[in-house]
Amino acid sequence: MFIEPSLTGGRRGWIEVICGSMFSGKTEELIRRLNRAKIANLSVEIFKPAMDVRYDHEDIVSHNDSRILSTPVESSQQMLLLGQGTDVVAIDEAQFFDMELPNVCDQLALQGIRVIVAGLDMDFRGEPFGPIPALLAKAEYITKLHAICVRCGNIATHSYRLSAGSQRVLLGEKDHYEPRCRHCYAKGDAV
Ligand SMILES: Nc1ncnc2c1ncn2[C@@H]1O[C@H](COP(=O)(O)OP(=O)(O)O)[C@@H](O)[C@H]1O
Ligand SMILES: Cc1cn([C@H]2C[C@H](O)[C@@H](COP(=O)(O)O)O2)c(=O)[nH]c1=O
Numbered sequence: 001m002f003i004e005p006s007l008t009g010g011r012r013g014w015i016e017v018i019c020g021s022m023f024s025g026k027t028e029e030l031i032r033r034l035n036r037a038k039i040a041n042l043s044v045e046i047f048k049p050a051m052d053v054r055y056d057h058e059d060i061v062s063h064n065d066s067r068i069l070s071t072p073v074e075s076s077q078q079m080l081l082l083g084q085g086t087d088v089v090a091i092d093e094a095q096f097f098d099m100e101l102p103n104v105c106d107q108l109a110l111q112g113i114r115v116i117v118a119g120l121d122m123d124f125r126g127e128p129f130g131p132i133p134a135l136l137a138k139a140e141y142i143t144k145l146h147a148i149c150v151r152c153g154n155i156a157t158h159s160y161r162l163s164a165g166s167q168r169v170l171l172g173e174k175d176h177y178e179p180r181c182r183h184c185y186a187k188g189d190a191v
């Protein structure tokens with residue numbers, strides 16, 4: 001379990017990334033860290049991409065329905081402006097943001113802000129997703145979570161797309177995706 005290096009004391013300003021497949025618990029873990037920050041009386045600004053309307057327009061919602069209010073934004077530059085002066089900036093579904101996101105997180109962290117980012121490390125093709133690889137390179141702390149493979153019960157690293165469609169962005173949950181281990185993922189429809 002992730003233990004905060006420092007909540008209120010010491011020199012602050014760093015980047016944490018929570019990554020993994022769909023259903024691995026990224027949003028739950030993000031909400032857990034935010035609740036602890038609030039208990040420590042830290043101010044938090046929570047963002048998500050405006051296009052992510054899967055469960056709710058404003059709330060960040062996990063697959064088991066824990067939720068927290070957020071501000072939907074269109075671009076990473078908006079978070080640089082809106083995050084000024086706060087103790088903690090949190091970003092969910094970060095894979096959907098533009099490639100400026102790593103630089104924005106860098107700038108926020110340099111201002112003494114704790115930046116917590118959650119997102120898919122791989123898309124349904126198993127390719128690195130959007131700005132997440134660059135964020136992983138820049139982060140001080142990385143947590144890689146795993147779901148349970150729905151085919152064999154091993155740890156799942158991949159998000160297998162059940163429906164047809166080659167576009168990278170397709171919002172959905174169990175209607176369109178299932179978490180799989182690398183072996184069941186590689187077998188495709190033959191599993
Ligand atoms: N195959 C699965 N493996 C693990 N968790 C699952 C699975 N299917 C459903 N879940 C649920 O998903 C929850 C995690 O949801 P969430 O935090 O939204 O994940 P993520 O943000 O990584 O998609 C788990 O606590 C569990 O209740
Ligand atoms: C793999 C993959 C996923 N998506 C979408 C599907 C969901 O709406 C989100 C991921 O949500 P989660 O909180 O991690 O479960 O991303 C996509 O658009 N393209 C993909 O390749």
Ligand SMILES: [Zn+2]
Pocket residue numbers: 149150151152153154180181182183184185
């Ligand atoms: Zn498997």
